[in-house]
Amino acid sequence: MKNTVREPQQERSIEKKNKIIKAGYELFTEVGYYGTNTVEIAKRAGVSTGIVYGYFADKRDILICVLKIYIENVSAPLFDIIRSKHGNVVLSDLAHEILDKTIELHEQYAKLHNTLHSLAATDEAVNAEFIKLENSITMQMSEQLSALGVTVENMTEKVHLAMNLVQSFAHEYVFDSHSYINYSKMKETVCDILVSLFN
Amino acid sequence: MKNTVREPQQERSIEKKNKIIKAGYELFTEVGYYGTNTVEIAKRAGVSTGIVYGYFADKRDILICVLKIYIENVSAPLFDIIRSKHGNVVLSDLAHEILDKTIELHEQYAKLHNTLHSLAATDEAVNAEFIKLENSITMQMSEQLSALGVTVENMTEKVHLAMNLVQSFAHEYVFDSHSYINYSKMKETVCDILVSLFN
Amino acid sequence: MKNTVREPQQERSIEKKNKIIKAGYELFTEVGYYGTNTVEIAKRAGVSTGIVYGYFADKRDILICVLKIYIENVSAPLFDIIRSKHGNVVLSDLAHEILDKTIELHEQYAKLHNTLHSLAATDEAVNAEFIKLENSITMQMSEQLSALGVTVENMTEKVHLAMNLVQSFAHEYVFDSHSYINYSKMKETVCDILVSLFN
Amino acid sequence: MKNTVREPQQERSIEKKNKIIKAGYELFTEVGYYGTNTVEIAKRAGVSTGIVYGYFADKRDILICVLKIYIENVSAPLFDIIRSKHGNVVLSDLAHEILDKTIELHEQYAKLHNTLHSLAATDEAVNAEFIKLENSITMQMSEQLSALGVTVENMTEKVHLAMNLVQSFAHEYVFDSHSYINYSKMKETVCDILVSLFN
DNA sequence: AATGAATGAGCCTTCATTCAT
DNA sequence: TATGAATGAAGGCTCATTCAT
Numbered sequence: 001m002k003n004t005v006r007e008p009q010q011e012r013s014i015e016k017k018n019k020i021i022k023a024g025y026e027l028f029t030e031v032g033y034y035g036t037n038t039v040e041i042a043k044r045a046g047v048s049t050g051i052v053y054g055y056f057a058d059k060r061d062i063l064i065c066v067l068k069i070y071i072e073n074v075s076a077p078l079f080d081i082i083r084s085k086h087g088n089v090v091l092s093d094l095a096h097e098i099l100d101k102t103i104e105l106h107e108q109y110a111k112l113h114n115t116l117h118s119l120a121a122t123d124e125a126v127n128a129e130f131i132k133l134e135n136s137i138t139m140q141m142s143e144q145l146s147a148l149g150v151t152v153e154n155m156t157e158k159v160h161l162a163m164n165l166v167q168s169f170a171h172e173y174v175f176d177s178h179s180y181i182n183y184s185k186m187k188e189t190v191c192d193i194l195v196s197l198f199n
Numbered sequence: 200m201k202n203t204v205r206e207p208q209q210e211r212s213i214e215k216k217n218k219i220i221k222a223g224y225e226l227f228t229e230v231g232y233y234g235t236n237t238v239e240i241a242k243r244a245g246v247s248t249g250i251v252y253g254y255f256a257d258k259r260d261i262l263i264c265v266l267k268i269y270i271e272n273v274s275a276p277l278f279d280i281i282r283s284k285h286g287n288v289v290l291s292d293l294a295h296e297i298l299d300k301t302i303e304l305h306e307q308y309a310k311l312h313n314t315l316h317s318l319a320a321t322d323e324a325v326n327a328e329f330i331k332l333e334n335s336i337t338m339q340m341s342e343q344l345s346a347l348g349v350t351v352e353n354m355t356e357k358v359h360l361a362m363n364l365v366q367s368f369a370h371e372y373v374f375d376s377h378s379y380i381n382y383s384k385m386k387e388t389v390c391d392i393l394v395s396l397f398n
Numbered sequence: 399m400k401n402t403v404r405e406p407q408q409e410r411s412i413e414k415k416n417k418i419i420k421a422g423y424e425l426f427t428e429v430g431y432y433g434t435n436t437v438e439i440a441k442r443a444g445v446s447t448g449i450v451y452g453y454f455a456d457k458r459d460i461l462i463c464v465l466k467i468y469i470e471n472v473s474a475p476l477f478d479i480i481r482s483k484h485g486n487v488v489l490s491d492l493a494h495e496i497l498d499k500t501i502e503l504h505e506q507y508a509k510l511h512n513t514l515h516s517l518a519a520t521d522e523a524v525n526a527e528f529i530k531l532e533n534s535i536t537m538q539m540s541e542q543l544s545a546l547g548v549t550v551e552n553m554t555e556k557v558h559l560a561m562n563l564v565q566s567f568a569h570e571y572v573f574d575s576h577s578y579i580n581y582s583k584m585k586e587t588v589c590d591i592l593v594s595l596f597n
Numbered sequence: 598m599k600n601t602v603r604e605p606q607q608e609r610s611i612e613k614k615n616k617i618i619k620a621g622y623e624l625f626t627e628v629g630y631y632g633t634n635t636v637e638i639a640k641r642a643g644v645s646t647g648i649v650y651g652y653f654a655d656k657r658d659i660l661i662c663v664l665k666i667y668i669e670n671v672s673a674p675l676f677d678i679i680r681s682k683h684g685n686v687v688l689s690d691l692a693h694e695i696l697d698k699t700i701e702l703h704e705q706y707a708k709l710h711n712t713l714h715s716l717a718a719t720d721e722a723v724n725a726e727f728i729k730l731e732n733s734i735t736m737q738m739s740e741q742l743s744a745l746g747v748t749v750e751n752m753t754e755k756v757h758l759a760m761n762l763v764q765s766f767a768h769e770y771v772f773d774s775h776s777y778i779n780y781s782k783m784k785e786t787v788c789d790i791l792v793s794l795f796n
Numbered sequence: 797a798a799t800g801a802a803t804g805a806g807c808c809t810t811c812a813t814t815c816a817t
Numbered sequence: 818t819a820t821g822a823a824t825g826a827a828g829g830c831t832c833a834t835t836c837a838t
Contacts, residue, residue: 118317164367516715
């Protein structure tokens with residue numbers, strides 16, 4: 001006889017559900033998952049506390065939705081770049097393009113990324129979602145590179161490493177944590193590694 | 200002028216403090232910081248709730264201690280490797296050695312690492328500790344490579360990237376998250392990148 | 399931006415808030431502020447622990463509310479007496495009237511008075527409230543006496559002393575602490591002093 | 598098999614007990630009874646936590662001792678004044694002398710007085726001690742006045758009221774709470790009342 | 797569907813008192 | 818006697834979730 005979560009059909013409802021996700025998204029970004037409470041989410045969303053549980057099973061369920069949207073938001077632009085390439089590609093241009101876009105995305109999502117990623121440690125579903133994200137980026141990237149005539153041994157391994165490197169770098173770049181690092185020099189080094197990986 | 204934290208001098212006390220840290224360490228590893236409560240830490244340590252606050256200012260203080268020990272534990276073995284090199288080093292051997300040790304450390308500490316790292320997002324002291332760790336590893340590594348006759352442009356940037364790459368790889372390797380990845384091939388690729396960076 | 403206290407508008411809510419104040423009032427009277435805990439207040443009020451913090455910021459906030467109500471309750475009847483006098487007043491009648499009312503109020507509120515007054519020593523807000531109370535009684539009394547044609551030097555000083563005397567006496571009278579005292583004789587003496595002060 | 602409280606015989610012990618009482622006395626004055634904890638008392642007294650319970654049954658027992666000393670300290674000087682009078686006394690001089698001494702005592706003990714007095718509301722023993730104090734002052738004062746040839750009706754009642762008035766005034770005087778009051782004028786008025794009471 | 801007041805288990809922390817040494 | 822580390826019950830407060838309306 002447990003509360004079942006409504007799957008909103010009407011536009012009004014979908015809108016409301018989205019408002020809650022947006023509020024959760026903002027608050028998780030600002031103060032983290034454990035620093036956010038459901039009353040605050042409802043308030044920010046402009047809905048009542050109770051109705052939150054009409055759309056979501058529990059607080060964690062909101063998190064999962066936020067996570068999915070986050071993943072969509074960060075992966076789509078990268079997929080766009082990958083898919084946009086036809087004919088001859090200059091690898092170094094592609095590397096730069098991906099690097100720049102990743103930095104841009106990081107600037108926007110870094111704090112939320114940290115919050116979400118941290119929960120992967122204790123929440124299997126969150127972890128799975130991140131792995132799926134990496135999977136799909138790696139696979140699409142690998143295929144597209146092949147289609148573009150790039151042929152190297154151990155393609156997926158290299159693509160995966162490449163994406164890891166790009167991610168690490170973007171993180172460093174955005175947070176600018178280490179005073180002794182010249183980040184533009186570092187960026188060039190990253191590009192060089194990327195190019196050399198696929199030549 | 201409220202209750203101050205005892206700085207234990209006697210062995211018995213130090214032992215007890217360590218038991219609490221160990222309990223915290225284990226529980227933070229198993230169920231995360233927010234999944235752990237102080238009563239549980241005390242129980243696991245075999246002490247009373249009250250005495251925990253004789254050794255630590257608050258729950259977060261335990262976390263900070265666990266963090267420091269974690270950092271000591273993961274950095275010391277790497278520093279040992281770095282310092283042990285003299286005369287001619289074969290870069291690829293060094294790369295392998297570091298890679299292997301990092302994997303080994305990750306196998307031991309990965310879950311705790313995730314938990315701790317996640318708190319960096321909301322706790323400045325935790326964040327600072329991680330940055331300091333990266334700093335010291337990068338600096339020591341850079342100096343030692345120079346001392347060993349390795350001369351490349353943008354040394355610190357390259358060392359930093361190299362360590363990032365090693366970390367990312369070790370994480371992947373330990374969790375073995377992606378079925379399509381051949382991790383031994385990947386490992387060789389990482390080594391190749393490392394070697395090419397410093398040649 | 400943490401949980402804010404509801405300002406109850408609906409009757410039901412106001413009623414509930416009042417129940418909590420009443421419970422606090424009773425318990426503070428019976429066992430003092432430090433002898434009362436919030437769970438007990440909630441239980442006595444017939445509400446849950448949590449909702450107490452929906453209406454009050456913290457335990458002390460309940461105390462402040464109880465204090466304000468107490469002050470209203472003890473000052474209003476005195477103000478009524480003061481304001482009711484017109485034309486010629488026989489000072490000794492006024493003295494008796496005030497004395498009798500103060501005794502009556504003391505019979506009702508003495509224990510609470512003690513509890514509240516004791517907190518003035520460590521709580522500035524509580525202290526301020528008591529001083530304000532004395533101020534307003536003294537001022538209104540002084541003005542009214544002047545309006546009634548009573549003219550003496552150092553009016554406010556005398557009124558203040560008079561009120562102190564009345565208070566002390568009422569306290570003694572109600573607690574009947576000293577077996578060797580004949581309280582009705584004492585009462586007459588108080589009246590005589592009061593009359594002589596303003597003649 | 599409960600801990601019995603030692604009655605210290607040796608000088609060293611008596612000294613230690615006094616140190617604890619002094620520490621309690623100071624801390625109760627500074628931060629009140631509920632703001633003081635036993636560890637702090639022991640620390641301030643320069644003894645161990647445990648030994649406190651060798652000399653006192655519990656925390657309240659320390660309070661009772663502090664109370665007794667307080668009472669001795671505030672009553673002795675008044676008794677000295679009372680006893681010092683022989684032959685013809687000018688009432689107004691006596692009034693002034695008592696008033697001045699009471700103010701002086703208040704300046705020294707007012708905070709502790711508040712703290713102790715507040716506990717009378719919830720602790721019968723404390724209350725009894727205060728009543729006993731008032732008793733003895735009233736009785737001695739009455740007798741001495743009689744011996745000095747002062748003969749009025751309802752002596753004890755008048756003495757009691759007089760002492761109340763003196764107390765109230767000293768409290769006001771020391772805390773100087775009301776800006777509109779001219780305390781030196783008030784003092785004269787108090788003297789006048791006292792003199793008129795016993796003429 | 798929606799509201800938001802209400803619930804109550806659970807958390808962190810304190811502190812009077814005890815006890816092994 | 819003396820120590821001070823240790824105990825553990827209790828307190829104030831929070832918050833995910835429920836429920837009467």
